[in-house]
Amino acid sequence: MNLNYKSTITESMFNVSDFNCSTSQQLLKRTGFYKIIWAREADINLTIDSYDFRFSKSHVLFCTPINVVTIDKE
Structure with missing residues (x-):
């Protein structure tokens, strides 16, 4: 899943993804993007x-631009 919203007027972008694609x-x-990561279904390994x-599962992480x-694919 990869959903994108882009506004040329405000030069902004919002992307929702399950990170299964490259x-x-x-x-x-x-860099330059705020990132919100939600471990919906299972624990995940991250490199920040x-x-x-x-x-841990069900936790949300907010990252600065x-x-x-990197999310490890398990």
Whole structure:
């Protein structure tokens, strides 16, 4: 799943994804975007700014535009 909203007037973008596609994974690695990550169905392994984390099911994480995030595919 990958849903996108883009506004050329405000030069903004909102993207909702389950991160099963490589395009969504690349968005996480870009800076300049706020990122909200929700571990909906299971625990996940994340790398944020080169630090590894285990993120529990049902938790939500907010990242700033300078954070680089990678979600391990399990």
